[in-house]
Structure formats: structure tokens, C-alpha cells
Amino acid sequence: MPPKIRITQEQIINTSIRIVRERGIENLNARAIAEMIGCSVHPIFRVYKSMDGLKDEVYKETEKIYNEIMYEVMSDPDNRFLNIGLAYIEFAKKEKNLFKLLFMSDAFENKSMLEIVGSTEGDDEVLEMIGKMTGLGKQFSQELYAGVWLTAHGIASMYATNNCRFSDDETRRLLNNSFKGLMIKLKIEEEEK
Numbered sequence: 001m002p003p004k005i006r007i008t009q010e011q012i013i014n015t016s017i018r019i020v021r022e023r024g025i026e027n028l029n030a031r032a033i034a035e036m037i038g039c040s041v042h043p044i045f046r047v048y049k050s051m052d053g054l055k056d057e058v059y060k061e062t063e064k065i066y067n068e069i070m071y072e073v074m075s076d077p078d079n080r081f082l083n084i085g086l087a088y089i090e091f092a093k094k095e096k097n098l099f100k101l102l103f104m105s106d107a108f109e110n111k112s113m114l115e116i117v118g119s120t121e122g123d124d125e126v127l128e129m130i131g132k133m134t135g136l137g138k139q140f141s142q143e144l145y146a147g148v149w150l151t152a153h154g155i156a157s158m159y160a161t162n163n164c165r166f167s168d169d170e171t172r173r174l175l176n177n178s179f180k181g182l183m184i185k186l187k188i189e190e191e192e193k
Contacts, residue, residue, distance in 0.1 A: 007043035016058045017065075017098075024097045025105070028055065062098050066091060080129060085152040085175045086168075092156035099160045103153065140186045144179070151178040 130141040158164035
């Protein structure tokens, strides 16, 4: 009898990410994974007790993919904040289904905008950078971050759903205008405080 092929957790996760990339999270199921690996569903459920557990792992792995991209962008000292927004939009262009999983799902359900900004890994560093760039205090830096993030998210969401085709120059201009306009408004508010 030939030896049994052992299906690893890494194979299952990598295959799951591939399915999400190609078809979206809504098409991730044990049969699709098994078909792509070339096995039955039994090895999948030996490693994961449920599809919910597997989907949680896929979400975490997708966050790692996204965070690696963001850390790379943050290492560039020139225009770092603008580059973060541009990289976020680029992620939506290139990884539509992974972007939808992370940023167009119910992960932020019942959270305010200010709770979302500052809740992920690296946000404290971004807020500190904004404060240094603008001279704004923490609260106003957080509001600036939220406002620019909403602009970037809107553009990125349009790319992820195939509803826009801005040029890179238009995108850069929109983000810059959002940043500068909101910064001026927040500086005035902070001075009046």
C-alpha cells in the first residue's frame, strides 16, 4: 500500500489564501480546498475543527500579507504618510479579494472611526509621525489620520469593486488635497481650543 500523503496546516492555509485571492472569501469551503490540494475533506477537518476556525486563520494570514506591505512602505522616510495611503490603494488594486476580506467585511462592525484608527499594529507609529509632520496633538493627529484614511478607503474600495479608474496622479492629488485641507482645518480648531 502506498504511503499516505500528509496534508499540512501550511498547505491548507496557502491553498485557502489562493482560493480567496482568486474567488473571494465567499467561495472558501472544504470541498474547494480539497479539490485544489487533491485530497478529501478529511485532512482539512483533522487540522481544523470547523471552517470558522480556518477562516479566522486565513484572516490572520491575510493581515500578515498586508502588514508586510505597510512596513515596507513605512521604512521610506520621504512622504511616508502619503505612501501609506497609496500602498493601501495599491493593495486594493492588486489584491481585490484580500482587500475585501480585510476592509470590506464586518471586522469593524460597531466601532467608531476613531476606534478603528489606532486599533491596528503600527497605528501608534503613524500617529506619532503625523504629529511630527504637522505639529498637531494626538487627538487631532488621530482625526487627520481618520479623515485621510476615509479618502484612501473610498478610492481603494472603488478599485476593489471595479468601479473606478483614477490615474496615479489623480489618486496622489486627491490624497494630498484631503491631507492638506483637513490639516489646515484641524490646526485652526486646535489653536482655538
